[in-house]
Amino acid sequence: MMSQPVVHITNLNLKYQQKPVLTDLNWTINRGENWVLGGKSGSGKTSLAKVMVRLQNAIGEVNINFNPNSTLPKQALFVESWYQFKNLEGVANFYYQQRYTSQQAKDTLTVHAELVGYGKENSLHFDDVEPILEALNFATFASSQLIELSSGEHKKLQLVKALWLKPQLLIIDQPYTGLDAGSRKNLNTLLEEKSAEGVQLILICNDAELPSCLNRFAEIRDGKLIEVDSIATVESTYNSQRQIPDFLKDSPVYASNSLVKMVNVNISYGDKQVLKNINWDVKAGEKWLLQGHNGSGKSTLLSLVNGDHPQSYANELYLFGSKRGSGESIWDIKQHIGLISPEFHWYFDANSTVWQSIASGFYNTVGLFQQLPYTKSTQVDELVEYFGLTESKNELLSTLPLGKQRLVLLARTIIKNPELLILDEPCQGLDGQQTQYFNQLVDELCSNGMTLIYVGHFESQLPTCLEKRLLLEKGEVKSVENINLEILN
Template structure:
């Protein structure tokens, strides 16, 4: 066996907690690997260590192939795209993506890709071909900040495939992608590996490219390898009993929580939503569906008060027309909200406790003193989600799955009548996803309403009652769910 990556006696710790213990691993030339494991098992830390990112004890050596036409380098592709504005700042907040003035300060999709192609000596034609392959060519003139989370992911993967190094490490590459794009990605990875690239995918997903021929799993700091897929060992001891303050949803004086009539949203030449009519009544549980870029993120922004184009539209929220004197905080106090962008842009200095408690005030971070009752609510939710032992840790120091659980707890701490959960299980393992959906079901057993976005059928709760499907901003399905079939 000719070794491509040699890993010997690697140890990794976080705050004196052993994550990886004396780990050794050899990746032979020609092998394509899938690495899985429960959330927090150390997958991302190991992937970054192999790519030379971060400190590690032990030895890691990549033996690049001399004379290869591919760059002799390792590319680590994180879970989401990180970008900067024209002044070089990467400090964004969620609402910026919907403000035209802020969008003008962000380079476009094509500008970003063309600059990258030039830097890595790739042709403009190849860059265009990949944009077309992933269905982003029509968005080439869009400012990056206006892309949906799925479109951000597409752009990130396009750049990785454009570079195509000798060794590519993809950390949860399917996060936020629709079924069509996942298939497209796997096809492109198979082409790249056939051309000499070696691949390590970090993922618990089953829909992997056919070129994967070796499997590894992390369990209790140890690595198990196989020629066959390895099931992730799931374990949880979480308490599913809701705290008392969440056992009854607030009763509102209106039947329709959301009412939209002939809503049209446009950015330049791009029609995002077209003649949309939609009504969400008390107690209804909606699946919001559609391909990446279909308009879901924009629609949600109209409901959460983050999009200024809501003014002048026929939109009523909680019985009141937008633009009739209500503040954004009047809207947000009725909604429990989570999205991938909320996690990306959240205040980095927040502890886990502060992140959860900030949901009481709809702020990114905690900036005021809590009452005793508010502290008790926060601690009850930390216990519910199994985060009480990490309450004083920085949110950013947690594994991504636990970061998401903290923000899920944040979304329900107000006991809101409406939950808007945009890809709420991104970064969660199977046990955490099951646990969260059970908690959501308990919350929705009252007259609470729900809008749920998810591209993975297996992660959807089975109590959804209605479906709105968007295609290029048009509602092609807007009705009760008669059968448990999701597209």
């Protein structure tokens, strides 16, 4: 007699705002099968996972049969693509600059306290989590407040908890988001170990470097689950034939040849030094790649450039030709900059429509609070069309799939044709075609003279225009070098 399938889904139907997402979807997962669920952004992958773990309602049957003979928890755990944390009062309404304001950072738990609470809640032994912390290079973050963590560090915390719990069924949405190359490799080893111990895996991603225990591949196409031979065969039909709007073809007007200059910059939180003796000069028109392991100080460095860090004034820092603290406001600085980062996405006003979100880029706000003049309105319309967002322009940002939300914020970033474009992991949540499309756009924008600082861990997902690289290690500049990604790619 054959054993029951672990997961049996029959005729699953889900609509979102009257639009079909899943249509008569069927899926059977047998014991020993570890699946990759890939495909286009917005095809319904995350929705399907949420239905499986009862976080979302749908019509149809979902049966999960846990192994009664296994010592692992009889649980199906879903690890979301983003980590949602709260302050000590149980509230999650943080604002962007708050993560750099050390006094307010004491509002949230430390990593250690969060793990202690999680261990007690799930009757886990603390000794068992230490090898996982070491493998993901996360042991040194024990005393860090949750609000101080970057997106890659938050992803690590999610993964540590999931791997520590070892549920019978583990579904991870975008497992590699924000992780450096070493952490990705170590994560794959950990996943293989847990699989060997009886954890069945479903990874939602389009990544090529996967654990060897992954043996089945599928995508969602027209609301149905389609099994494919490998992740490389997943279809994506993103239209990248549109012409860049004319207003983005103009070269930015630079007030100074030096956009960013740091002289022996140091940043500390108490006894913890995050940046040490940083010297960096970014000149007009240069295209920089900023890299370093998770926790190397990249986010803090960018917060200085963007005017968000309160310790800017205690350092010798020049932005757009003016010494920081010489009378300029934070809004004067932001007028020169277009920024996208995972952290900024977390704190963005999700109750704005797509159109309003893009338009707010003119005023550096997290929502649109004033009427746009005709010329600016036309530019928003052109960018909505260029990014293929016309059908969604009046929808709330929060109702869109993660990949489309990211495209909206990318459009917001470039709407004012800024002198300096800061793109921190801009392609998180985008599928392969969207990533390629966006990086082609970056190359085109930068050919018109825009200055670029780009943070990216995946060498295969970078624009080819990058020409210089700053590598950080433990808060110090490890190397500065010229690169040519056109040759590398």
